[in-house]
Amino acid sequence: MKNYEIVSDPICIEAVTKKVMCPTAGAVTTFIGTVREFTKGKQTLYLIYEAYQEMAEKKLCQIGKEIQEKWSEAKVAITHRIGRLEIGEIAVVIAVSTPHRKDAYLANEYAIERIKEIVPIWKKEHWKDGQIWIGDQREQVAYPTGKPEEDLLHG
Amino acid sequence: MKNYEIVSDPICIEAVTKKVMCPTAGAVTTFIGTVREFTKGKQTLYLIYEAYQEMAEKKLCQIGKEIQEKWSEAKVAITHRIGRLEIGEIAVVIAVSTPHRKDAYLANEYAIERIKEIVPIWKKEHWKDGQIWIGDQREQVAYPTGKPEEDLLHG
Amino acid sequence: MVKILWFAHLSEAVGKRELEIEVAGMTVAALKKQLQEQYPDLVLEHVLTAVNEEYVADDMVLDNGDVVAFIPPVSGG
Amino acid sequence: MVKILWFAHLSEAVGKRELEIEVAGMTVAALKKQLQEQYPDLVLEHVLTAVNEEYVADDMVLDNGDVVAFIPPVSGG
Numbered sequence: 001m002k003n004y005e006i007v008s009d010p011i012c013i014e015a016v017t018k019k020v021m022c023p024t025a026g027a028v029t030t031f032i033g034t035v036r037e038f039t040k041g042k043q044t045l046y047l048i049y050e051a052y053q054e055m056a057e058k059k060l061c062q063i064g065k066e067i068q069e070k071w072s073e074a075k076v077a078i079t080h081r082i083g084r085l086e087i088g089e090i091a092v093v094i095a096v097s098t099p100h101r102k103d104a105y106l107a108n109e110y111a112i113e114r115i116k117e118i119v120p121i122w123k124k125e126h127w128k129d130g131q132i133w134i135g136d137q138r139e140q141v142a143y144p145t146g147k148p149e150e151d152l153l154h155g
Numbered sequence: 156m157k158n159y160e161i162v163s164d165p166i167c168i169e170a171v172t173k174k175v176m177c178p179t180a181g182a183v184t185t186f187i188g189t190v191r192e193f194t195k196g197k198q199t200l201y202l203i204y205e206a207y208q209e210m211a212e213k214k215l216c217q218i219g220k221e222i223q224e225k226w227s228e229a230k231v232a233i234t235h236r237i238g239r240l241e242i243g244e245i246a247v248v249i250a251v252s253t254p255h256r257k258d259a260y261l262a263n264e265y266a267i268e269r270i271k272e273i274v275p276i277w278k279k280e281h282w283k284d285g286q287i288w289i290g291d292q293r294e295q296v297a298y299p300t301g302k303p304e305e306d307l308l309h310g
Numbered sequence: 311m312v313k314i315l316w317f318a319h320l321s322e323a324v325g326k327r328e329l330e331i332e333v334a335g336m337t338v339a340a341l342k343k344q345l346q347e348q349y350p351d352l353v354l355e356h357v358l359t360a361v362n363e364e365y366v367a368d369d370m371v372l373d374n375g376d377v378v379a380f381i382p383p384v385s386g387g
Numbered sequence: 388m389v390k391i392l393w394f395a396h397l398s399e400a401v402g403k404r405e406l407e408i409e410v411a412g413m414t415v416a417a418l419k420k421q422l423q424e425q426y427p428d429l430v431l432e433h434v435l436t437a438v439n440e441e442y443v444a445d446d447m448v449l450d451n452g453d454v455v456a457f458i459p460p461v462s463g464g
Contacts, residue, residue, distance in 0.1 A: 026191035036181035121463025276386025277318035
């Protein structure tokens, strides 16, 4: 059983969640990122996700370790899907279990924030009138030219 | 499809989550409360959950409405199980979807806090050497006498 | 007649889950007092009251057909 | 020899996904400069570099057999 995975097939929420459930954990949170149809009024038709797979799995694993340094009893599992995803489909499932619930929320949110910072996965939005690689990990800026105007990674 | 349910059978995480997934929601969070084996070093054998079912469903629905007042685009589904639950089994699943992720975490946490304040469900812990109704919705105080020493609900 | 529902340790203290009683016209506070006299083991000071599935204050006057539930501190979730 | 991996819009800019190149002994900064001369459409200023699956600084010296990946701002999740 791999707790940190990049996959091409649809993700089963239950299967990812089961990886972190255990008798010492009273609280489990999951985050499920899905393909949204409208972003700021613009209609997405579908997305393509691409990953540097080996490094992405390594970085997901690093995020799990960072969480365990902060919340020592946490268990973490993350699966991210790549390839073509239709509207409403699941791109990522993050499951975190902890003995008490507050930590389960905090650790889970920490995971998604870190994914958007350090895990080499990119999405290409496809609209009716074009397509673009989304170049900013905070999902706020796209770079039609492929030239990010600011260094957000070091910012 | 009922979004707010008290059930006697095992809860399917995927089924509750699907109720809130939709094309306008990019983020879904779930909270899964499970039966923990050890609480402060004391070993639980199993739990019995009891509910005032009609009122409990009504109060879960009220929590959903409170969330939609605070986060207008949120969708909410909550299922709570009653009866005998073994260690590791799922007592409650809360699913919340929102267009953006921050709200999905906040609204979900709001739901579990409110469940522990206003929803008429009680748990009885069974240990090797006895059993007790847990009398405090914040799970910190048990009342062996059935007499809570402080009014935590109004506190 | 008013129907009273008991849950959790209250149900164990009174030895039943339901009770029908003639208290229409009484306040919730008066009903609580009467029940505590009737069941010496019953402690209702820190228990909320719901009438017809909504939390109510102690000065609410009960009506025929009301369903009264005493709600000890909850522990679901 | 060093293997270079291209992703997302960088892969479209250079028209390939992989490239083998003789740059052992060079720094990452020097490699970037050379690649930008070779591919005028390639912009690497705001792109991170990973060597053997770990992020590295621009002054790192490359070795034979290294796998270099250029990592534009990520957008997973």
